Amino acid sequence: MFTEGQLYSPVTTQEDGTVRVHLADTHPGKDDPEYLDRRGTIAAAALAWDRAGGAPVPTIEYTESEHEVWRRVSAELRLLHEQHAHSEYVAGKERLGLPSDHVPQLHEVSERLVPLTGWTYVAAPGLVPLRDFYADLAARTFNSTQYLRHAAEPLYTPEPDIIHEVIGHANQLAVPRFAAIVEAAGQASLRCRTEEAMQFVADVFWFSIEFGVMYEGGDLRAYGAGILSSYGEMQEYGHMEIRDLDLADMGTLNYDITQYQPVLFAARSIDHLEDVVGDFFATVDDDVVARLRREATGRGLVAS
Numbered sequence: 001m002f003t004e005g006q007l008y009s010p011v012t013t014q015e016d017g018t019v020r021v022h023l024a025d026t027h028p029g030k031d032d033p034e035y036l037d038r039r040g041t042i043a044a045a046a047l048a049w050d051r052a053g054g055a056p057v058p059t060i061e062y063t064e065s066e067h068e069v070w071r072r073v074s075a076e077l078r079l080l081h082e083q084h085a086h087s088e089y090v091a092g093k094e095r096l097g098l099p100s101d102h103v104p105q106l107h108e109v110s111e112r113l114v115p116l117t118g119w120t121y122v123a124a125p126g127l128v129p130l131r132d133f134y135a136d137l138a139a140r141t142f143n144s145t146q147y148l149r150h151a152a153e154p155l156y157t158p159e160p161d162i163i164h165e166v167i168g169h170a171n172q173l174a175v176p177r178f179a180a181i182v183e184a185a186g187q188a189s190l191r192c193r194t195e196e197a198m199q200f201v202a203d204v205f206w207f208s209i210e211f212g213v214m215y216e217g218g219d220l221r222a223y224g225a226g227i228l229s230s231y232g233e234m235q236e237y238g239h240m241e242i243r244d245l246d247l248a249d250m251g252t253l254n255y256d257i258t259q260y261q262p263v264l265f266a267a268r269s270i271d272h273l274e275d276v277v278g279d280f281f282a283t284v285d286d287d288v289v290a291r292l293r294r295e296a297t298g299r300g301l302v303a304s
């Protein structure tokens with residue numbers, strides 16, 4: 001129920017150097033001064049990080065309350081993954097072996113991912129500009145927030161927190177075939193010059209890497225990080241309208257990031273996902289997007 005680049009809470013630095021995170025009015029932590037301070041401290045660490053200078057990714061001293069949120073959510077998601085996650089994601093999760101009893105540091109995530117698929121995690125204070133986010137994907141680098149959701153509502157978050165970034169994405173990136181598709185999406189961004197084409201790539205990414213589902217043994221399973229990191233999405237996705245993979249539709253369908261996704265696109269297999277989405281990311285450029293948009297218009301998917 002959120003997206004990179006659109007629903008991260010804004011982060012600002014005051015004149016006195018204090019970093020503030022501006023939560024939406026509906027955020028469970030909006031009126032909790034301790035949580036707001038904590039969010040500011042964690043965002044400040046990422047802002048102060050000298051990435052270009054080769055400094056190590058910031059380490060966060062997580063509190064017992066934050067570890068408890070991680071423990072609680074990890075346990076709940078594990079039960080749901082048994083029922084709903086695609087077997088490749090489950091296998092990747094087992095290989096990666098993230099802790100379920102404490103919040104891992106991003107460098108620990110990288111240390112586990114690098115031998116599997118070569119991916120590295122780096123710290124982001126919140127919003128990363130779309131093109132920067134994707135350019136890093138092209139280099140097998142994943143920008144991750146480090147904060148946790150508010151402890152009052154551990155099974156809900158309006159923003160992508162470290163539970164989404166790590167339990168959702170890192171387990172997925174531990175699977176070589178999924179990791180290759182995500183890298184190809186990053187490479188695609190370097191080929192797309194127009195903002196229209198860049199957004200089309202991001203929308204196909206949304207309906208695959210974030211909210212993708214796939215048939216497996218006759219069941220519909222999830223492989224998308226946005227579903228697999230969300231207690232609510234995993235309860236809901238089986239009731240949604242399921243369409244076949246369709247690039248013109250995926251790249252032009254309007255969606256509301258604040259609601260459960262009412263339309264999902266299902267791959268018949270990983271081969272099918274690679275043939276359609278992987279091949280799209282590997283070959284897309286401005287002309288391909290222009291053609292797909294014309295196709296979408298011709299089919300009445302978007303207004304002409």
Ligand SMILES: [Fe+2]
Pocket residue numbers: 004160164165169210225226
């Ligand atoms: Fe995500």
